[in-house]
Amino acid sequence: KNQVEQSPQSLIILEGKNCTLQCNYTVSPFSNLRWYKQDTGRGPVSLTIMTFSENTKSNGRYTATLDADTKQSSLHITASQLSDSASYICVVSRSMDSSYKLIFGSGTRLLVRP
Amino acid sequence: NAGVTQTPKFRVLKTGQSMTLLCAQDMNHEYMYWYRQDPGMGLRLIHYSVGEGTTAKGEVPDGYNVSRLKKQNFLLGLESAAPSQTSVYFCASRPRETGNTEAFFGQGTRLTVV
Numbered sequence: 001k002n003q004v005e006q007s008p009q010s011l012i013i014l015e016g017k018n019c020t021l022q023c024n025y026t027v028s029p030f031s032n033l034r035w036y037k038q039d040t041g042r043g044p045v046s047l048t049i050m051t052f053s054e055n056t057k058s059n060g061r062y063t064a065t066l067d068a069d070t071k072q073s074s075l076h077i078t079a080s081q082l083s084d085s086a087s088y089i090c091v092v093s094r095s096m097d098s099s100y101k102l103i104f105g106s107g108t109r110l111l112v113r114p
Numbered sequence: 115n116a117g118v119t120q121t122p123k124f125r126v127l128k129t130g131q132s133m134t135l136l137c138a139q140d141m142n143h144e145y146m147y148w149y150r151q152d153p154g155m156g157l158r159l160i161h162y163s164v165g166e167g168t169t170a171k172g173e174v175p176d177g178y179n180v181s182r183l184k185k186q187n188f189l190l191g192l193e194s195a196a197p198s199q200t201s202v203y204f205c206a207s208r209p210r211e212t213g214n215t216e217a218f219f220g221q222g223t224r225l226t227v228v
């Protein structure tokens with residue numbers, strides 16, 4: 001079954017601290033993996049995309065990793081800010097048909113406290 | 115450039131009433147999607163469209179209908195609303211080119227059925 005599992009479900013950290021969010025997937029055949037940030041009351045916005053051949057990619061304070069062998073990805077946030085408080089969603093794209101269906105994880109809700 | 119716009123943002127319906135959610139995108143994207151987001155669950159695909167005049171069922175299509183008469187618009191209809199359809203609905207669009215293209219989301223419609 002094509003699934004995307006994220007952990008932890010929720011996380012509270014102090015401003016300035018680092019954190020790492022995890023994503024495990026069983027989606028096949030794999031096309032790519034995206035991390036989305038969803039602010040409260042808003043739609044998801046893409047942070048970064050990882051394709052099969054990529055291991056690490058950074059976008060400012062966000063660094064995503066991908067291990068295609070173990071089907072795991074992580075999103076590391078450095079020096080957290082209050083504006084990082086949001087849900088982070090891992091989304092895997094299947095490549096079996098032209099519509100490239102997206103499989104969504106349930107997200108990690110991050111709260112950054114001052 | 116407005117991106118993906120959803121109308122309305124909020125709505126309360128009585129059981130049995132009908133309504134239509136409108137999604138409009140100005141990016142000339144071929145693919146459009148309707149998702150619902152429920153607490154503790156990932157976004158689930160209701161219906162999608164790969165082009166003007168075409169629609170297809172997603173994983174949770176029951177109780178919903180869609181139409182894509184114009185490329186820029188994707189309508190989601192509820193013929194007879196039920197409390198189980200209380201959810202946040204997101205529309206998304208993406209270009210056809212490859213599976214690596216980003217999906218752009220609207221801001222969501224919060225629907226409550228009482």
